[in-house]
Amino acid sequence: MAVRRVVPNVQSEAAQESREFYGLLGFEEVMNHGWIMTLASPSSPTAQISFMAGDKTAPVTPDMSVEVDDVDAAYAAMRESGAEIVHPLQDEEWGVRRFFVRDPNGRVVNVLGHR
Template sequence: MTVRRIVPDFQVDSEEAMRASSDFYGLLGLEQVMHLGWAMTLASPSTPTAQITFCTEERTAPVVPDLSMEVEGVDAVYAQVVASGAEIVRELRDEEWGVRRFFVRDPNGRVVNVLGHRGA
């Protein structure tokens, strides 16, 4: 398995808080690379895998995850995680914005969004 990136996910109270976060982290060199209205990702232009995501909610899952991990072969990773007996918070499925993902709870109670880009 190849891990392509790891991204911290932070829940914020409002779109205004997302804008304020974008402005602040813009001062530190990050630029907006995705905005779905309820989720926004900022990245370094020089190192695009250096990212941070802010969410007001999670529209397709029961909770906002604490962390996102992009992997190669998300279906195989899902099978491994299920076989391990780990708690699946949200089943594997395709999202309209081009990713296939599932949520799993780690041993410390944190929710991890494990994803792969479709067609990649």
């Protein structure tokens, strides 16, 4: 299993202000679903940051997202390890398959793969 990118998720009600602020550092909007907006560096597209008012289909807002090449294998590894699954593996309408897991520090990690 390979990691494709890691994205911090900032819980925020100030998406527009965040877009403007991080735009001053060179970030550009690459995704906006209304409840989550992702900014990325044009020169290094995997350098990203997301701002979320709240997660659309999960009970909590994740602290970070980790995109992997095999989300099913990641889910199996986490379950086998006994890690706390916060949100079950499921396909989302916006084209990802994902689950949430709590890390040893109490942080919620959104582990995903694109379908």
